[in-house]
Amino acid sequence: MHKALIGAVVAAGMLAAGPLSAxxxxxxxxxxxxxxxxxxTHTDLSGPLAGVGVEVRDxxxxxxxxxxxxxxxxxxxxxxxxxxxGYDAKKAVLAAQKLVERDKVFALVFPFGTGPxxxxxxxxxxxxxxxxxxxxxxxxxxxxxxxSSFGYFLPDHFFMRLGIDYAARELKPKxxxxxxxxxxxxEAMLAGAKESLARHKIDLVETVSYKPGATDFSAQVAKLKAxxxxxxxxxxxxxxxxxxxxxxxKLDWDVKMLGGFPVYNTISVALAKGAMEGTYAVxxxxxxxxxxxxxxxxxxxxxxxxxxxxxxxxxxxxxxxAMSWVAEAAERxxxxxxxxxxxxxxxxxxxxxxxxxxxxxxxxxRHMPPLRGFIAQVRNGRWESLTPFLE
Amino acid sequence: xxxxxxxxxxxxxxxxxxxGLTALGFVMIYKATEVLNFxxxxxxxxxxxxxxxxxxxxxxxxxxAAVLAIAAAALAGAxxxxxxxxxxxxxxxFAIVMATIGLSYLLRSSVSMVPGWGSxxxxxxxxxxxxxxxxxxxxxxxxxxxxxxxTVLACAVLFMFFRYTRTGIAMQAVSQNQLAASFVGVRxxxxxxxVWALSATVAGLAxxxxxxxxxxxxxxxxxxLNALPAAVLGGFGSIPGAIVGGLLVGLAEAFAGRFGPDGSxxxxxxxxxxxxxxxxxxxxFGISLKRRV
Numbered sequence: 194m195h196k197a198l199i200g201a202v203v204a205a206g207m208l209a210a211g212p213l214s215a216x217x218x219x220x221x222x223x224x225x226x227x228x229x230x231x232x233x234t235h236t237d238l239s240g241p242l243a244g245v246g247v248e249v250r251d252x253x254x255x256x257x258x259x260x261x262x263x264x265x266x267x268x269x270x271x272x273x274x275x276x277x278x279g280y281d282a283k284k285a286v287l288a289a290q291k292l293v294e295r296d297k298v299f300a301l302v303f304p305f306g307t308g309p310x311x312x313x314x315x316x317x318x319x320x321x322x323x324x325x326x327x328x329x330x331x332x333x334x335x336x337x338x339x340x341s342s343f344g345y346f347l348p349d350h351f352f353m354r355l356g357i358d359y360a361a362r363e364l365k366p367k368x369x370x371x372x373x374x375x376x377x378x379x380e381a382m383l384a385g386a387k388e389s390l391a392r393h394k395i396d397l398v399e400t401v402s403y404k405p406g407a408t409d410f411s412a413q414v415a416k417l418k419a420x421x422x423x424x425x426x427x428x429x430x431x432x433x434x435x436x437x438x439x440x441x442x443k444l445d446w447d448v449k450m451l452g453g454f455p456v457y458n459t460i461s462v463a464l465a466k467g468a469m470e471g472t473y474a475v476x477x478x479x480x481x482x483x484x485x486x487x488x489x490x491x492x493x494x495x496x497x498x499x500x501x502x503x504x505x506x507x508x509x510x511x512x513x514x515a516m517s518w519v520a521e522a523a524e525r526x527x528x529x530x531x532x533x534x535x536x537x538x539x540x541x542x543x544x545x546x547x548x549x550x551x552x553x554x555x556x557x558x559r560h561m562p563p564l565r566g567f568i569a570q571v572r573n574g575r576w577e578s579l580t581p582f583l584e
Numbered sequence: 585x586x587x588x589x590x591x592x593x594x595x596x597x598x599x600x601x602x603x604g605l606t607a608l609g610f611v612m613i614y615k616a617t618e619v620l621n622f623x624x625x626x627x628x629x630x631x632x633x634x635x636x637x638x639x640x641x642x643x644x645x646x647x648x649a650a651v652l653a654i655a656a657a658a659l660a661g662a663x664x665x666x667x668x669x670x671x672x673x674x675x676x677x678f679a680i681v682m683a684t685i686g687l688s689y690l691l692r693s694s695v696s697m698v699p700g701w702g703s704x705x706x707x708x709x710x711x712x713x714x715x716x717x718x719x720x721x722x723x724x725x726x727x728x729x730x731x732x733x734x735t736v737l738a739c740a741v742l743f744m745f746f747r748y749t750r751t752g753i754a755m756q757a758v759s760q761n762q763l764a765a766s767f768v769g770v771r772x773x774x775x776x777x778x779v780w781a782l783s784a785t786v787a788g789l790a791x792x793x794x795x796x797x798x799x800x801x802x803x804x805x806x807x808x809l810n811a812l813p814a815a816v817l818g819g820f821g822s823i824p825g826a827i828v829g830g831l832l833v834g835l836a837e838a839f840a841g842r843f844g845p846d847g848s849x850x851x852x853x854x855x856x857x858x859x860x861x862x863x864x865x866x867x868x869f870g871i872s873l874k875r876r877v
Contacts, residue, residue, distance in 0.1 A: 239696050239802065244704055375847070402846050408798040411595050412841020412849055419588055419842075432705040432799055444591065445716065445723045464707055464799070 220341055220532035221321035224299030230266065230523065230530070233274045233292035235313070236305035240280035241406045244431050244460045245508045249305045249328060250275045251501045252512035260520050267528040274298065278309040280405065285309030289316045300325050300535070302519055303345060303512050307331045307378035314342060323532055326515035330454065331377060335560035340536060343560040345515050349378065350385030351564055352453035352475040355583055357389035359568045360451055366424035370399040370417040372437055373428030382428030382453060398422060403433065414440035427452030435464035442468040449473070458506050462571055472571045478507040479548065480576045489547040514546055518553070551582055587722040592842045593835070598728035598797065600834020601735035605790035606811035607818065607826035609783040615759040615821055616779040618677060619669065622684040624787055625808020626691035631657040631788035632795040632804060633695055636706050646710045654788035661784025665777045688805070696802045708795035731793040738789055739827060755779060813857035819870025828868060
């Protein structure tokens with residue numbers, strides 16, 4: 194009850210502040226001393242996406258350690274403050290306020306999860322603090338172009354488009370269903386699905402949703418089965434993907450499944466215990482397996498595993514890359530580091546990485562990585578890429 | 585169509601059994617001690633994690649893991665009574681309820697601090713997972729059937745315990761009138777500990793039955809909030825009522841989820857709760873006690 198009241202007051206405050214700072218106030222520089230650059234993030238360390246949320250923290254810590262060991266950026270070392278949002282927008286708002294106003298971070302890097310990250314965008318925009326590479330496919334971070342924010346994950350509807358184009362070509366479905374998370378991420382998947390399916394003139398005959406945090410999908414999957422679909426689109430995240438797959442198995446149903454980048458991860462596959470075999474997904478960063486990875490990727494793997502006792506996932510790779518871009522932009526901004534200088538530094542980046550990703554650049558109109566993805570499928574418990582990077 | 589209906593019914597009854605067991609635990613404690621145990625769901629969660637730990641660390645088969653988990657839950661229940669609640673005897677009920685709410689937070693946070701458990705979602709497979717009983721063209725999940733059978737057995741055991749054993753009768757005496765019970769020689773404090781242990785055992789059983797149906801994770805105890813409507817529906821002082829209430833909530837949820845509009849599944853238990861409180865506040869089996877002045 195009390196929480197709801199705080200949430201309502203904060204929301205009202207944000208609504209009031211919104212129109213005044215729609216395109217962002219001036220960029221503000223704080224959190225930079227002679228020896229240190231202070232950055233902050235919030236991620237899910239205890240909620241439904243914690244399995245991936247901890248990768249955000251771990252990968253960022255690892256990259257920062259490497260950067261600091263190499264001498265830092267123009268003599269300044271990075272220091273990171275991590276807050277737990279529990280994948281709850283209300284907690285994320287409080288975390289962001291603390292980081293921006295009390296800790297006075299230079300930038301928020303990779304705040305994780307569409308709901309939580311979107312909730313903190315008005316705060317960083319109003320205070321003029323850069324929000325770099327939000328861990329979300331929501332378009333608000335880069336469309337309309339805003340000076341102070343970047344998104345990392347490509348728009349959910351872009352993935353839907355790639356996925357559905359592939360499905361229309363290869364799987365030729367006639368009746369499509371969608372299960373989606375009842376939040377901003379899921380709504381984006383729904384909108385993307387509707388748009389892309391309409392373009393191919395394929396019927397979206399049944400859509401069902403679930404509350405974030407739900408673990409029982411029997412009713413939803415039963416409804417989808419009764420609708421007689423031949424392709425199930427997954428607007429799900431981590432354990433929900435596994436849960437839906439297991440429900441499908443329980444009902445003895447073999448409908449094909451296709452999801453966006455959140456579905457493309459190893460945690461869901463492990464949790465599903467074979468139920469995800471044959472599932473398709475669209476990916477942004479490739480998943481590598483230790484026994485088949487190129488040597489430099491294997492080195493990354495081994496180091497990550499040794500440090501954190503877990504395998505890195507595609508989100509670890511994403512965060513590692515994002516932090517590398519932040520460092521490169523700060524380097525190009527020069528010794529006199531300001532928030533403005535940092536943003537300009539991003540436009541000078543021509544980055545390639547050890548993971549074989551095609552070259553990454555940013556422009557004032559495109560505050561996200563270049564639009565491309567690939568299709569993959571679970572075969573024998575592993576993700577196998579079916580296509581090269583597609584535009 | 586019939587297959588669909590059958591699967592919905594069986595699934596609803598299975599989840600209803602879990603609700604019923606959780607509600608049963610609530611009601612048992614409430615009847616004996618007049619305390620609302622808001623940590624009931626968390627006891628279920630701890631038992632589920634204990635079972636997963638037994639399977640993954642010790643390699644125990646499901647049965648053994650289940651027994652160990654339930655035993656651990658029983659011990660936890662007894663410990664909660666001795667360590668948390670006995671010092672609070674005589675305090676206002678509100679304070680004791682706050683203590684149980686605090687306990688629920690404590691259990692959630694403690695579990696989330698355990699490395700390998702905390703931030704993860706885990707799964708527990710039973711020997712029945714992935715298997716079906718095919719009856720007349722309908723594939724019924726064996727995990728669902730196991731939950732139903734286990735609940736029926738547990739209820740039978742509890743019934744016999746309360747009816748035919750000295751301890752069971754003594755517990756009933758304490759529930760009805762603590763003072764009178766102590767006058768006839770019942771060790772009331774010991775009964776309290778026993779009730780907590782028994783209620784925790786039932787919660788542990790619920791956890792072990794629920795785990796193969798969904799996932800094991802730190803917030804799975806929140807399902808205990810759905811058991812409260814079940815207990816109220818059945819009549820808060822009635823033990824068989826708790827089970828029936830649980831079944832009704834489970835079935836209503838299953839049907840709402842399958843045939844109702846999107847999102848109705850989540851609100852059904854609470855709508856039922858409101859309806860019961862408006863129409864028949866004493867629940868289906870509850871007795872409305874009127875004080876004679």
